[in-house]
Amino acid sequence: MSDRADLLQGTLDLLILKTLLFGPLHGWGISKRLRQLSGDVLDVGQGSLYPALYRIEERGWVSAEWGTSPEGRRAKFYALTALGRRQFAAERAEWRVFATAVDQVLEAT
Amino acid sequence: MRDSLALRARRLARRVAWRLRALVRRDALDREVREEFQLHVDLEAEDLARTRGMTPAEARRRARVAFGGMDRFEEEHRDARGMRWVDDLASDARYAVRALRRTPGFTLSSIVILALGIGATTAVFGGVNAVLIARLPYAHDEQLVRIYEQDAPTRRWSLSIADLLAVESDHHTFSAVGGVRRRVAPVAAAGDPQSRPIAAATSGFFRALGTRAAAGRLMDASDDRVGAPPVVVLSDAFATQAYGSAAAALGRSVLIDGHGFTVIGVLPVGVQQLAAVRADVWPALQPAQPSRRGPFGILAVGRLADGVSADAAQRNLAALSARIFPIWQAGFQDSAAKLTPVSLRRSIIGDGASTMGILAGGVGLVLLIAIANVASLMLVRATGRRRELSLRTVLGATRARLVRLLVTESLVLTMVGAAAGVVVGVAGLSLLRAVGPYVPRLAEARLDGRAMAFAVAVAMVSGIVVGAYPVLSLFHAGQADAAGGGRTVGGGRRVHAVRSAFVAAQFALALPLLAGAGLLMTTFLRLQHVDPGFEPDHLVTLDVALPSAGYANDAAIASYWRRASARISAIPGVGGAAISTAMSPNDEGNNENNFDLVDRPVDAGTAQPTSPWPSVTNEYFATMGVRLIEGRLFEPTDTGAAPVVVVSRAWADHYYPGQDAVGRQLISGGCTSCPHTTVVGVVADVKYSGLRGSGDAVYSPATEGWFRTMHVFVRTSATSDGQLRTIRDELQAVDRSASLSTPAVMTETVYEDVAQPRHLMTLLGLFAAAALGLAAVGIFGMLSYTVAARRQEIGVRMALGARAGMVVGMIVRRGMAYAAMGAGVGLVVAAAGARLLAGQLYGVTAADPATLAEVTALLLAVALAACWLPARRAAQVDPARAIRTE
Numbered sequence: 004m005s006d007r008a009d010l011l012q013g014t015l016d017l018l019i020l021k022t023l024l025f026g027p028l029h030g031w032g033i034s035k036r037l038r039q040l041s042g043d044v045l046d047v048g049q050g051s052l053y054p055a056l057y058r059i060e061e062r063g064w065v066s067a068e069w070g071t072s073p074e075g076r077r078a079k080f081y082a083l084t085a086l087g088r089r090q091f092a093a094e095r096a097e098w099r100v101f102a103t104a105v106d107q108v109l110e111a112t
Numbered sequence: 113m114r115d116s117l118a119l120r121a122r123r124l125a126r127r128v129a130w131r132l133r134a135l136v137r138r139d140a141l142d143r144e145v146r147e148e149f150q151l152h153v154d155l156e157a158e159d160l161a162r163t164r165g166m167t168p169a170e171a172r173r174r175a176r177v178a179f180g181g182m183d184r185f186e187e188e189h190r191d192a193r194g195m196r197w198v199d200d201l202a203s204d205a206r207y208a209v210r211a212l213r214r215t216p217g218f219t220l221s222s223i224v225i226l227a228l229g230i231g232a233t234t235a236v237f238g239g240v241n242a243v244l245i246a247r248l249p250y251a252h253d254e255q256l257v258r259i260y261e262q263d264a265p266t267r268r269w270s271l272s273i274a275d276l277l278a279v280e281s282d283h284h285t286f287s288a289v290g291g292v293r294r295r296v297a298p299v300a301a302a303g304d305p306q307s308r309p310i311a312a313a314t315s316g317f318f319r320a321l322g323t324r325a326a327a328g329r330l331m332d333a334s335d336d337r338v339g340a341p342p343v344v345v346l347s348d349a350f351a352t353q354a355y356g357s358a359a360a361a362l363g364r365s366v367l368i369d370g371h372g373f374t375v376i377g378v379l380p381v382g383v384q385q386l387a388a389v390r391a392d393v394w395p396a397l398q399p400a401q402p403s404r405r406g407p408f409g410i411l412a413v414g415r416l417a418d419g420v421s422a423d424a425a426q427r428n429l430a431a432l433s434a435r436i437f438p439i440w441q442a443g444f445q446d447s448a449a450k451l452t453p454v455s456l457r458r459s460i461i462g463d464g465a466s467t468m469g470i471l472a473g474g475v476g477l478v479l480l481i482a483i484a485n486v487a488s489l490m491l492v493r494a495t496g497r498r499r500e501l502s503l504r505t506v507l508g509a510t511r512a513r514l515v516r517l518l519v520t521e522s523l524v525l526t527m528v529g530a531a532a533g534v535v536v537g538v539a540g541l542s543l544l545r546a547v548g549p550y551v552p553r554l555a556e557a558r559l560d561g562r563a564m565a566f567a568v569a570v571a572m573v574s575g576i577v578v579g580a581y582p583v584l585s586l587f588h589a590g591q592a593d594a595a596g597g598g599r600t601v602g603g604g605r606r607v608h609a610v611r612s613a614f615v616a617a618q619f620a621l622a623l624p625l626l627a628g629a630g631l632l633m634t635t636f637l638r639l640q641h642v643d644p645g646f647e648p649d650h651l652v653t654l655d656v657a658l659p660s661a662g663y664a665n666d667a668a669i670a671s672y673w674r675r676a677s678a679r680i681s682a683i684p685g686v687g688g689a690a691i692s693t694a695m696s697p698n699d700e701g702n703n704e705n706n707f708d709l710v711d712r713p714v715d716a717g718t719a720q721p722t723s724p725w726p727s728v729t730n731e732y733f734a735t736m737g738v739r740l741i742e743g744r745l746f747e748p749t750d751t752g753a754a755p756v757v758v759v760s761r762a763w764a765d766h767y768y769p770g771q772d773a774v775g776r777q778l779i780s781g782g783c784t785s786c787p788h789t790t791v792v793g794v795v796a797d798v799k800y801s802g803l804r805g806s807g808d809a810v811y812s813p814a815t816e817g818w819f820r821t822m823h824v825f826v827r828t829s830a831t832s833d834g835q836l837r838t839i840r841d842e843l844q845a846v847d848r849s850a851s852l853s854t855p856a857v858m859t860e861t862v863y864e865d866v867a868q869p870r871h872l873m874t875l876l877g878l879f880a881a882a883a884l885g886l887a888a889v890g891i892f893g894m895l896s897y898t899v900a901a902r903r904q905e906i907g908v909r910m911a912l913g914a915r916a917g918m919v920v921g922m923i924v925r926r927g928m929a930y931a932a933m934g935a936g937v938g939l940v941v942a943a944a945g946a947r948l949l950a951g952q953l954y955g956v957t958a959a960d961p962a963t964l965a966e967v968t969a970l971l972l973a974v975a976l977a978a979c980w981l982p983a984r985r986a987a988q989v990d991p992a993r994a995i996r997t998e
C-alpha cells in the first residue's frame with residue numbers, strides 16, 4: 004500500500020474515533036454523524052467505513068456490541084474504549100502537527 | 113510510537129484471539145456483517161425518503177446504489193479479518209472437485225481402487241486393533257498372568273489341583289490367584305437338564321480378574337473350602353433367560369449333575385467369558401487335598417502383587433516347582449516341568465497373533481498395489497495436463513500455488529476414497545468376523561475412532577504418495593516444454609520409466625499374495641484328502657451327559673448304555689451304536705494320557721510320552737469302520753483286573769517300529785503301583801489330534817471304567833433330520849434326566865477341522881485376486897496408453913511393411929518384460945515372506961517349488977492377456993490414417 008493510502012486511512016480512523024467521542028453509534032450513525040459534522044462535505048464510502056471499523060475494532064480502539072437502535076432495529080453499536088480514547092488524543096495531536104505543517108507550506112509566500 | 117514489550121505482547125495476544133474467533137465463528141460473523149450492511153441500507157433509504165422526499169422504492173434503490181455490491185464488501189470485510197487462506201483452501205478444493213469431475217473415468221476408478229485398498233486395510237486394522245492392541249477388559253491387565261506347567265519351550269499345559277494349592281500358598285508373588293476348570297455337564301435351572309459348558313472357579317479367580325457381581329455376590333474364600341454349601345454364580349443372560357431377571361435368580365437352586373447349587377450372584381450384563389473361558393454357569397470349585405500330582409485340567413490366573421515383575425514371579429514359581437516336585441515324585445517324574453507365568457493377554461491371543469500378522473501383511477500388499485495403481489493413473493493425468501499447468505504459470509500462477517492445487521487435488525481424491533473405504537471397511541470387518549479364521553477376541557472388533565483415525569492417516573499417506581510425482585515433475589519440467597508439448601503425449605522418458613516401475617512393482621507385490629493363497633489352497637486340498645480313519649457320511653454323533661446323582665457307579669452307567677444301545681439299534685436303518693470319550697478328528701487333547709513302556713521306560717526325571725486315550729465300547733470299532741489289524745478287540749471279561757488296551761497302527765509304528773506291539777506292557781498315567789496294562793490288539797488309525805495330527809491312539813475298554821459324559825456314535829443309512837430326531841427321542845426316552853446335545857452328522861465335524869485353513873485361504877485368495885486384478889489393469893492401462901501415444905510410429909512401421917504379428921509381438925514383449933521383472937522380484941519377496949505362513953501349512957513346504965511355479969505361471973498368463981488386448985489394438989492401426997493425423 005502507498006503512503007498516501009495510509010495517510011487517508013489514518014485520517015478516516017481519526018474521524019471515526021471522533022464521532023464516537025459523544026457516545027456509541029452504529030455504522031450508519033457514524034456515516035450520518037460524519038456528514039453532519041462536515042456539513043455534508045465528507046461522505047465516507049461504505050466500502051471504506053466498514054473495513055475501517057473492523058480494523059480498529061481488531062486493534063481494540065473500539066468495542067462492538069449488538070443492541071437496539073433508536074429506530075427500533077437490531078444494530079451493532081461501536082463504542083470507544085479507553086485505549087481508543089488515548090489513541091484519539093495521540094492521533095489528534097499528530098494531525099494538528101501535520102495540518103499545521105501542510106498549512107504552513109501552502110501559505111508560504 | 114515506542115510501546116513497552118508487555119503492551120506489544122498484549123496486543124499480539126488480542127490479535128491472535130481475534131483471528132481465531134473470526135475463523136471459528138466464520139459463519140456467524142458473515143451473518144452479522146450481512147445484517148449490519150442491510151441495516152445501513154435500510155436506514156439510508158429511510159433517511160433519503162424523509163429528508164429528500166423520495167418514494168420508499170426510489171430511496172431504497174438509491175441507497176443500494178450508494179452502498180454498492182454487498183458481496184464485494186463482504187469479501188473485503190473478510191479480507192480485513194485475515195481469512196484469505198481459508199477461502200483459498202475452499203476454492204482450491206472446489207477447483208479440484210471441478211477438475212476431477214472433468215475426468216470421471218479416472219476419478220471413479222481411482223476412488224474405487226482407493227476405497228477397496230483403504231477399506232480392506234481398515235477392516236483388518238479393526239481386527240488387529242481388537243486382537244493385538246486393545247487391552248483386556250480387566251483393570252491393570254498388565255498384572256494378569258496365566259500360570260502353566262511347562263517343560264519345554266513349546267510344551268505347556270494346565271495346572272493340577274496340587275499345583276493350584278501350592279501356588280495359592282505362595283503369598284509373595286500374587287495379590288490374588290485362582291483356578292477354573294471347564295467341562296460340559298447337565299444343568300437344570302428351570303425345566304429339563306441341558307448339556308452346557310460350566311466353569312467351576314475358585315474365589316481367587318474372580319478376585320484376580322477384579323470381576324464384581326452385578327447382583328448378589330461372587331465367591332469368597334469360605335466358599336472354596338471342601339464341604340462348604342455348594343454355590344453358583346450365573347451369567348446375566350442365563351439368569352434372565354431362566355428366571356426373568358438377575359435379582360430373581362438370587363437364592364434359587366440350579367441342578368448341576370443332579371446336585372443342587374444355590375445362586376449367590378449374577379455377573380454384569382454382557383460378561384459371557386472371563387479370561388477367555390466361556391460359560392454361563394460358574395459353580396464354586398472346592399479343591400480337595402489331592403492324592404497325586406495330576407490330572408492337569410485347571411486354568412490358573414494370577415494377579416502379580418504390586419511391584420512384583422514377571423521375571424521375579426517366574427523365579428518364585430520355579431523355586432516353588434522345585435519344592436513340590438519331591439512330594440509327588442512317585443506319580444509324576446517330569447522334573448523339567450516348571451510352573452510358568454505367561455501374560456494373560458499373550459496366552460489368550462496365542463496363535464491369533466500370527467494369523468492376524470498374515471492378514472495384515474496380505475492386506476498391506478493389496479494397499480500398496482492400490483496406491484501404485486492410482487499413482488500410475490495420476491502420472492498419466494499429470495502428463496496430459498502439463499499444458500494446462502504451463503499455461504497457468506505463464507498467466508502468473510506461482511509454483512507454490514500450483515503445488516497447492518495438485519496436492520489439494522490428490523488429497524480430495526484420497527479423502528473421498530477413504531470415506532468410501534470406511535464404508536467398505538465396515539462391510540469388510542463383518543465379512544472378516546463371519547468368514548475369517550477363528551482368532552480370539554476378533555468377535556469384539558469394531559471400527560472405532562482409532563480405526564477411523566487409521567483410515568484417515570492411510571488416506572493422507574496415500575494422497576502424498578499418489579500426488580508426489582506430478583508435484584515433483586513441476587520442478588523438473590522447467591519452462592522448456594511450456595506451451596509446446598503437444599506431440600510428446602507419452603510424457604517423456606522419465607515419466608515412462610516411473611510408470612513402468614509402478615507396473616512392475618504391482619506384479620512384484622501381487623506374487624507373494626498369490627503364493628500365500630496357493631500354499632493355503634494346497635494345504636486345504638491335502639487336508640481334505642486326509643483320511644480321518646472312518647467313513648463320516650453315514651455316521652451321526654451326539655453327546656450324552658448323565659447326572660452324577662442317579663449314576664454314582666459303573667453298573668448304573670453300564671445299564672443305561674445297554675438300554676440306550678438296544679433302543680437305538682432297533683431304529684430302522686441303524687447299523688450300530690457305540691460310545692467313546694473322544695471325538696474325532698479333533699479331540700483337543702481332552703483324553704490325553706501319559707504312559708511309560710515297561711520294556712523301554714523313559715529316564716528318571718524326564719517327561720513320559722502321551723497319547724489320545726479314548727475309552728470305548730467294543731462296538732466302537734465296527735460302528736466307525738476301524739479294522740482290526742492284529743491281535744484281538746475287547747472282551748466282556750476285560751473289567752480292569754488285568755487292564756488291556758488296543759493301540760492304533762500309528763502308535764505301534766511310533767513306539768515299536770518293525771516289531772510286534774501286541775503283548776507289550778505299559779504303565780498308564782504314571783501309576784507305578786497299578787497293575788501293568790497289556791496291549792492286546794492293533795487297529796487302523798483314527799485321527800484324534802486334528803487332521804494334521806498323527807494317528808496315535810490307545811483305546812481302553814469302557815468296561816474297565818465308565819464315564820458319565822460320552823460321545824455316542826450311530827451308524828445309520830439315513831441322515832435326514834427326521835432320523836436324527838428319532839435317534840435323540842429314543843435316547844431321551846431311556847432317561848429324561850440325561851442331557852443330550854443336538855445330533856450332528858460327522859461330515860460336519862470333519863469339515864469343521866479344516867475351517868481354519870479354509871477361512872484363511874478364502875481371505876488371502878480374495879486379497880490375491882484383487883491384487884492380480886489391479887496389476888492386470890495397471891499393465892493394460894500403461895500399454896493402451898503407449899499404443900495411443902505411438903500410433904503414428906506404428907502406422908509408419910506398418911506402412912514400411914511391418915506385419916500385424918510383429919507389432920503385436922513388440923507391444924506384448926514390452927509389457928511382459930515389466931511383468932516378468934516384477935514376478936522375479938516378487939518371487940524373492942515370496943520366498944522371504946513364506947516363513948510367516950509355515951505354521952499354517954500342511955503337506956506342503958513354505959517354499960514349495962510347484963506352488964511357486966504355478967502361481968508365477970498364473971500371474972504371467974494374466975499379464976499376457978492384459979498385454980494382448982492393447983497389442984491387438986495396435987495391430988489394427990490403419991497406416992494411412994495414422995500418418996495423416998500427424
